[in-house]
Amino acid sequence: MAVALLDAEDIRRGLVRISHEIVERNKGCQGLMLVGIRTRGVPLAQRLACCLREIEQREVPVGVLDVRPHRDDRAPDEAVREESDMPQGVDQQTVILVDDIIYTGRTARAALDALMHYGRPGQVQLAVLVDRGHRELPVRPDYVGRNIPTAREEWVVVHLHEVDGCDEVLLTKRG
Numbered sequence: 558m559a560v561a562l563l564d565a566e567d568i569r570r571g572l573v574r575i576s577h578e579i580v581e582r583n584k585g586c587q588g589l590m591l592v593g594i595r596t597r598g599v600p601l602a603q604r605l606a607c608c609l610r611e612i613e614q615r616e617v618p619v620g621v622l623d624v625r626p627h628r629d630d631r632a633p634d635e636a637v638r639e640e641s642d643m644p645q646g647v648d649q650q651t652v653i654l655v656d657d658i659i660y661t662g663r664t665a666r667a668a669l670d671a672l673m674h675y676g677r678p679g680q681v682q683l684a685v686l687v688d689r690g691h692r693e694l695p696v697r698p699d700y701v702g703r704n705i706p707t708a709r710e711e712w713v714v715v716h717l718h719e720v721d722g723c724d725e726v727l728l729t730k731r732g
Contacts, residue, residue, distance in 0.1 A: 562705055565724035571702025575684055576608035578700050583651060586613045590650045592620040594668050595640065597657035600719035601686055605655060618644045624667035648676040657715040659685045662696030687726060689713045
């Protein structure tokens with residue numbers, strides 16, 4: 558049985574708040590680049606770019622980062638075709654990695670490894686829609702849509718319209 562935690566309006570409000578926090582912390586959008594972590598981080602990064610454009614009247618480039626080849630839980634002989642797409646180099650840019658959920662921190666670590674293949678950013682920040690806790694690595698997001706404390710046997714599922722046909726965040730039991 559799944560329990561709805563966030564609906565479409567909650568997600569929208571969280572992204573608008575994150576956008577304002579990004580503008581405030583970075584004193585605007587100059588030199589920013591959003592990089593969505595495949596799969597659901599990509600539409601979230603695109604939505605943030607739209608919010609930032611509305612706030613600052615400035616386009617912020619959006620890249621796509623596939624972290625699968627850099628994950629530490631991938632079988633060594635598993636062949637993975639990387640599907641990243643960066644619109645420009647990241648050298649000296651403030652890169653904001655965007656993902657749907659942060660849990661153990663392993664995806665964020667893999668994203669940092671993958672990002673370094675595209676250059677040396679001036680700074681890297683992390684934005685997530687949901688922080689569910691239980692970190693295994695010393696990784697902390699800079700921007701969080703919603704903190705949702707969970708038990709380890711629970712699972713947070715994010716559905717986004719661009720991928721799943723609807724916007725919602727659900728809590729389920731691992732089964």
